[in-house]
Amino acid sequence: MTQVLTKPLLEIKHLDVDYGLGDAAVRAVRDVNLTIHRGEVVGLAGESGSGKSTLAYGVTRLLPPPGVVAGGSVTYHPADGEPYDVLSLNHAELRKFRWAETSIVFQGAMNSLNPVHKIDIQMMDAIKAHEPGLSKAARVARAKEMLRLVGIAEDRLEAYPHQLSGGMRQRVMIGMALALQPQLVIMDEPTTALDVVMQRQILGQLVELRERLGFSVLFITHDLSLLVEFSDRIAIMYGGRIVEEAPSADIYRDPLHPYSAGLLRSFPALRGERRELTGIPGSPPDLRGMPTGCSFHPRCPKRFEPCDTILPILGKPDDHVGRARTVACHLHPVTAG
Numbered sequence: 001m002t003q004v005l006t007k008p009l010l011e012i013k014h015l016d017v018d019y020g021l022g023d024a025a026v027r028a029v030r031d032v033n034l035t036i037h038r039g040e041v042v043g044l045a046g047e048s049g050s051g052k053s054t055l056a057y058g059v060t061r062l063l064p065p066p067g068v069v070a071g072g073s074v075t076y077h078p079a080d081g082e083p084y085d086v087l088s089l090n091h092a093e094l095r096k097f098r099w100a101e102t103s104i105v106f107q108g109a110m111n112s113l114n115p116v117h118k119i120d121i122q123m124m125d126a127i128k129a130h131e132p133g134l135s136k137a138a139r140v141a142r143a144k145e146m147l148r149l150v151g152i153a154e155d156r157l158e159a160y161p162h163q164l165s166g167g168m169r170q171r172v173m174i175g176m177a178l179a180l181q182p183q184l185v186i187m188d189e190p191t192t193a194l195d196v197v198m199q200r201q202i203l204g205q206l207v208e209l210r211e212r213l214g215f216s217v218l219f220i221t222h223d224l225s226l227l228v229e230f231s232d233r234i235a236i237m238y239g240g241r242i243v244e245e246a247p248s249a250d251i252y253r254d255p256l257h258p259y260s261a262g263l264l265r266s267f268p269a270l271r272g273e274r275r276e277l278t279g280i281p282g283s284p285p286d287l288r289g290m291p292t293g294c295s296f297h298p299r300c301p302k303r304f305e306p307c308d309t310i311l312p313i314l315g316k317p318d319d320h321v322g323r324a325r326t327v328a329c330h331l332h333p334v335t336a337g
Contacts, residue, residue: 008077009216010036010059010102010184015072017051017058026287027070028054030240033314036184041210041217043227043248045263046237049284052220053107055237056186060104061086061094076101079183100130103177104186112173113161119143119172120157127179146175151205167198174206178213186218191226203230225267228252236260239285239295242314246325256317256327258300294330306330 017029029051036042044052057063059074074086078101089097106112114122123143127134134142144154150171161169170190177185187206191199207230210217219231227234228248235245236259244257255261262280282299285291291298297307307330315334317327327334 006038006040008035009038009040010077010218011073011075012055012059013073013075015055015058015074016070017054017063018068018070020066021068025070028067028240028287029058032072032237032240032242034235034242034245036216036218038183039210039214039216040233041219041231043224043231043234044218044220044237045222045224045227045234047222047263047280047284049287050237051240052222052237053188054240056104056188056218056220059086060098060102060186061089062104096130099126099177099182100180101182102184102186103180103182104188105173105177105190107188107190107192111169113169115161117160118157119147119159119161119164123157123172123176123179126176130180142179146179147172149178149209150175167194167202170194170198170202171205174202174209178209178215181213182215184216184218186220188220189222192221199226206230223267224251224263236263239290240287241295241328242326243296243329244325244327245314246323246327250323250325256320256325256332257296257329258302258331259296262299294328302331304330 012032012034015029015032016027018025018027020026032055044055046052054067057067058069063069069087075083076086076097077083086097120140120143123146124139127139127142143157147154147156152168152171156164156168164172191202194202203226219227221227228251231248233245234248234251235242236257237243238259244251244255244260251260252264255264265278266280268277280299285295293309294307294312297303300307310330312328312330313334314326314328317325317332317334319332
């Protein structure tokens, strides 16, 4: 996909997220900077434990205890009005921001529906909570419209969750996330528990909905192969930091960070010659005792002297001047800022 960058919708600057307090705190997200533009699909990839979901929950202030945002800002640019910092919103303001401006489809979303309530009650409850002035007939009409958007027959509103397949429940959750026409939809590994055929169907439908409705997407997954085709830009996370960010085509054709290259080698190519899948040796770092220098250096096949002791800065690589990409790797000296 190609996307001409427009105005920013959400700007994350120097975000830190901790679990715990004081000396016992574990920093799960470290100095993350990421901008999502209007109408853009941004992919966030990395192994389990790299901080992807924590970043999403920090941005939406949904961190479960003892998670806490320790620093940084999250600036939202509404279609009308002045930008504001999401981290400074009070409870009433935050309630208006969630679901109406930014919605989230959680990991394992198909199990997020209440098993004892029919689909119509759950969909209309979310609409009523944010638009209490709507009549019941208008709420029913909106719920039916959302089901049609995600390819489900209207009569399934009367069904209980257990009467729907996994893929249908997943699509119901996507419909609920779009019910109030948010500007940003955060999707946290929404297709992980589904087979590949259903994954393709849901992602194809999501692309169509995004093009029709114009919302932005932050798509979180450990499966980089999904993001290459679906996203405009991809950010790679490792050890709580973003280590590379670039247009999806650039990540696919020419990954600069050895970790990005390792992720790409972990899934089979759709075209071209057959190749051996190599993966990445070792395990992700323990956040309670991060390695010195580059956190990837214990697993990196290209490490050299500075990697062990000097933390690389995320910036524009000097050997790719003029390209819209950043990387944090000593193999590619950068211009900071």
